[in-house]
Amino acid sequence: MLKHGILGLIGYEDTTGYELMRVFRDSLRHFWPVQTSQIYRELRALEERGWVRVTRVEQSGRPDKNVFSITRAGREELIDWLRADNLPKYERSPLLLKTFFLGELEPEEALQFFKGVEAEASVFTEEGDETMDSVEDYAATLDDPRKALYWRMTAEFGLMYEEMVRAWCARCVGMIEEMKGAGEHEEAVRKE
Amino acid sequence: MLKHGILGLIGYEDTTGYELMRVFRDSLRHFWPVQTSQIYRELRALEERGWVRVTRVEQSGRPDKNVFSITRAGREELIDWLRADNLPKYERSPLLLKTFFLGELEPEEALQFFKGVEAEASVFTEEGDETMDSVEDYAATLDDPRKALYWRMTAEFGLMYEEMVRAWCARCVGMIEEMKGAGEHEEAVRKE
DNA sequence: TTAATCATGTAACACGTTACATGATTGC
DNA sequence: GCAATCATGTAACGTGTTACATGATTAA
Numbered sequence: 440m441l442k443h444g445i446l447g448l449i450g451y452e453d454t455t456g457y458e459l460m461r462v463f464r465d466s467l468r469h470f471w472p473v474q475t476s477q478i479y480r481e482l483r484a485l486e487e488r489g490w491v492r493v494t495r496v497e498q499s500g501r502p503d504k505n506v507f508s509i510t511r512a513g514r515e516e517l518i519d520w521l522r523a524d525n526l527p528k529y530e531r532s533p534l535l536l537k538t539f540f541l542g543e544l545e546p547e548e549a550l551q552f553f554k555g556v557e558a559e560a561s562v563f564t565e566e567g568d569e570t571m572d573s574v575e576d577y578a579a580t581l582d583d584p585r586k587a588l589y590w591r592m593t594a595e596f597g598l599m600y601e602e603m604v605r606a607w608c609a610r611c612v613g614m615i616e617e618m619k620g621a622g623e624h625e626e627a628v629r630k631e
Numbered sequence: 632m633l634k635h636g637i638l639g640l641i642g643y644e645d646t647t648g649y650e651l652m653r654v655f656r657d658s659l660r661h662f663w664p665v666q667t668s669q670i671y672r673e674l675r676a677l678e679e680r681g682w683v684r685v686t687r688v689e690q691s692g693r694p695d696k697n698v699f700s701i702t703r704a705g706r707e708e709l710i711d712w713l714r715a716d717n718l719p720k721y722e723r724s725p726l727l728l729k730t731f732f733l734g735e736l737e738p739e740e741a742l743q744f745f746k747g748v749e750a751e752a753s754v755f756t757e758e759g760d761e762t763m764d765s766v767e768d769y770a771a772t773l774d775d776p777r778k779a780l781y782w783r784m785t786a787e788f789g790l791m792y793e794e795m796v797r798a799w800c801a802r803c804v805g806m807i808e809e810m811k812g813a814g815e816h817e818e819a820v821r822k823e
Numbered sequence: 824t825t826a827a828t829c830a831t832g833t834a835a836c837a838c839g840t841t842a843c844a845t846g847a848t849t850g851c
Numbered sequence: 852g853c854a855a856t857c858a859t860g861t862a863a864c865g866t867g868t869t870a871c872a873t874g875a876t877t878a879a
Contacts, residue, residue: 440725441838447732457858470727472719474840479860481838502847502858521736524747526725527664528754531867533632533718535662535785540639542778544713549781555716562720586734588810589741592803593727603795611784618780633866649830666868671832673866694830694875723839 442490443520444471445481446509449491450517451586453508456482466574466590469563469597482507490516538611546615553615557608560601634682635712636663637673638705641683643778645700648674658766658782661755661789674699682708730803738807745807749800752793 448454448462456478463473482505485491490513494506509517534556541549571594578587640646640654648670655665674697677683682705686698701709726748733741763786770779 440723440728444728444732447735450732450735455858456860457856467728467731469721470724470731472721472723472839476841476860476862477839484837498858504858517732518735521729521732521744522740526729526748526751528751529661529664530722530724531632531664532662532722532788535788536632536636536659537713537718538781538784538788539659539662540636540642540709540713541781542775543639543642543710546777548714552713556718559718559720583734585738585810588806589730589733592730592799592806595802596724596727596730596799599795599799603791607784607788607791610787614780614784618777647830648832649828664867668832668834668869669867676865690830696830 441471441473441477442481442485443517445478446485446490446513446517446520449485449507450509450514452580453506455504455506457504470593485513488516489513546619550612550615553608553611557605560604560608563597563601633663633665633669634673634677635709637670638677638682638701638709638712641677641699642701642706642709644772645698647696647698649696662785677705680708681705738811742804742807745800745803749797752796752800755789755793 444467445459448459454462456475459478459482460473460475463471463478467473482491482493485507486493490510491507492510494508495503496506497503537552541552544552571591574590574594575587578584578590636655636659637651640651646654648667651670651674652665652667655663655670659665674683674685677699678685682702683699684702686700687695688698689695729744733744736744763783766782766786767779770776770782
């Protein structure tokens with residue numbers, strides 16, 4: 440997937456590893472965090488496959504840079520990848536893995552867990568404008584305004600997802616409190 | 632994360648690599664798909680760290696099995712992991728990565744993409760009962776009924792997530808159609 | 824008799840994470 | 852003078868994926 444993400448960005452315009460790193464950091468981090476080391480590794484792999492071409496550009500008063508451009512084979516590959524039915528059916532969710540084992544903790548601690556998740560889930564909602572700003576900035580540098588439409592969709596997804604997580608957390612908190620209530624009731628009955 | 636997932640399951644009851652594989656396949660696959668090869672590798676790693684202990688059990692008419700049990704250090708580690716603030720801030724989403732580059736395709740193809748995603752997103756809703764059945768079966772084999780509460784939460788999440796994805800797809804379809812309408816209007820104006 | 828289940832893995836490769844390493848320029 | 856930015860990476864390790872490998876038993 441990362442290979443094709445990088446390929447897609449190079450497809451927008453010729454670029455360097457460093458610039459790619461910034462685009463990922465500013466515009467794609469919410470759904471595809473990447474390390475610098477990965478970018479340089481994948482760029483070499485893309486070159487080996489003949490999907491991109493590199494040109495060394497000398498600069499005065501700055502380090503030389505390696506500018507990558509997409510080849511015809513690369514663009515074909517990108518289109519094939521977009522058309523292919525290649526979305527994984529299931530994805531890993533650390534959140535749900537932890538939830539699954541939360542019975543190991545006291546209900547009180549489990550409650551705290553969901554409060555924490557709920558709070559985290561408001562981060563994107565709060566910084567949502569910021570992210571959209573940098574996406575719109577990026578859109579302005581490019582030609583085709585239709586692309587911004589799809590970028591907006593990814594931001595929409597982020598907002599909807601966080602709202603859903605908050606609703607889920609609220610429900611989980613409710614379920615735990617209900618259980619605690621039932622437990623206390625049982626204890627009370629036993630004491631009678 | 633997988634290490635702790637396996638540790639958590641062994642914490643419920645002593646078990647073998649093969650049984651772990653089945654529990655992952657039947658009850659955890661929606662949020663943590665795993666290969667058999669990973670399980671055996673991680674089991675060895677858990678043993679090296681002293682979090683589990685292995686006992687070889689001979690069987691008549693069946694292959695021997697390696698039964699793993701959690702150690703005191705292992706249970707401490709599990710609790711520490713549950714309490715720790717260790718959820719990754721951002722997760723990779725192949726769905727959003729593809730969406731981000733969908734401007735490379737014709738709007739018609741993009742529409743098909745979202746129709747496909749929407750259809751896929753109904754799978755869990757449809758097989759939801761099945762999964763909950765196998766979770767309830769698993770719950771019945773264990774002692775503490777409180778654990779089932781947290782398992783139910785993960786299923787709830789699945790249902791809510793799919794519903795959200797469907798709503799998002801519908802919205803994306805609407806956005807594309809709106810854009811297509813605007814484009815046609817522009818063309819019509821130009822022709823006048 | 825054939826497929827599924829029980830039960831174990833190894834090997835090779837792909838991808839993600841963490842830490843380290845260098846060095847000039849620009850802005851405060 | 853110091854931090855941030857520009858620009859390049861390497862090394863080691865951890866985790867996920869794919870394919871292969873073996874062999875007995877049980878149910879249709």
